[in-house]
Amino acid sequence: xxxxxxxxxxxxxxxxxxxxxxxxxxxxxxxxxxxxxxxxxxxxxxxxxxxxxxxxxxxxxxxxxxxxxxxxxxxxxxxxxxxxxxxxxxxxxxxxxxxxxxxxxxxxxxxxxxxx
Amino acid sequence: xxxxxxxxxxxxxxxxxxxxxxxxxxxxxxxxxxxxxxxxxxxxxxxxxxxxxxxxxxxxxxxxxxxxxxxxxxxxxxxxxxxxxxxxxxxxxxxxxxxxxxxxxxxxxxxx
Numbered sequence: 626x627x628x629x630x631x632x633x634x635x636x637x638x639x640x641x642x643x644x645x646x647x648x649x650x651x652x653x654x655x656x657x658x659x660x661x662x663x664x665x666x667x668x669x670x671x672x673x674x675x676x677x678x679x680x681x682x683x684x685x686x687x688x689x690x691x692x693x694x695x696x697x698x699x700x701x702x703x704x705x706x707x708x709x710x711x712x713x714x715x716x717x718x719x720x721x722x723x724x725x726x727x728x729x730x731x732x733x734x735x736x737x738x739x740x741x
Numbered sequence: 742x743x744x745x746x747x748x749x750x751x752x753x754x755x756x757x758x759x760x761x762x763x764x765x766x767x768x769x770x771x772x773x774x775x776x777x778x779x780x781x782x783x784x785x786x787x788x789x790x791x792x793x794x795x796x797x798x799x800x801x802x803x804x805x806x807x808x809x810x811x812x813x814x815x816x817x818x819x820x821x822x823x824x825x826x827x828x829x830x831x832x833x834x835x836x837x838x839x840x841x842x843x844x845x846x847x848x849x850x851x852x853x
Contacts, residue, residue, distance in 0.1 A: 667844055728834065730787070
C-alpha cells in the first residue's frame, strides 16, 4: 500500500474562510499532483510539482494555490472558500525516474470539502 | 485536446459473470494507459498499466488490452466477486511528464 496521506479527510467550512489541505508522502517521490473530482465526474488535474520549489497549474483552472518547500509535503490552500469549491480533492505522487511510459501514480484517500 | 470516454457509466452483474469495461480516447499519441479502481471514500488504486508499445497486460483475474490505432482499451475481470464492486477509471498519459487524463469511470456492482 502506498504511503501517501491527506488531512483532513472531511471538512465542512463557512464561506470566506482560509483553508489548507495537507498532503504528505514518505516514498521520496519527486512528482506530486492535486486533482479535483466532482461526484460522478472525471478527475481534473489542478496543480502539479516536479520537485522542491517547482509548481505548475494543471488543466483545470483553480483559485487554489500550492507550495513545495519539502519533497514530502505538497499543501493546497484556498484563501477564501466559496460554495463552488465544494468537491473532493485527491493528492498523488510518482517517481521522477519512472518516465512517462512506466510512471505509476499513487493516490491518497482524498479530502471531501464542503463549503456552506 | 485528448478526451477519454468510458462506457457504460454503470454496470450491474451477478457474481461469477465476467466483466467487460470499455475505454476510448481521441488522440492515439499516448505514452501509456492505466486502469484504476476507486472505492467510496477512498483514493485510487492502480490496477494495470499498459505501455504504448504493448497490446495487453494481465494481473490475476484482470486483463487489459490496448489498441492504440483505434483509440480503445478494454478491461476484463474474470469470474466477478462482490468485492469487485467499485468504480473503475481509465486514464492516459499524453505528455513526457506523466500527467494523467481521466475518463469519468464505470461504476460496477456485483450482486451475490
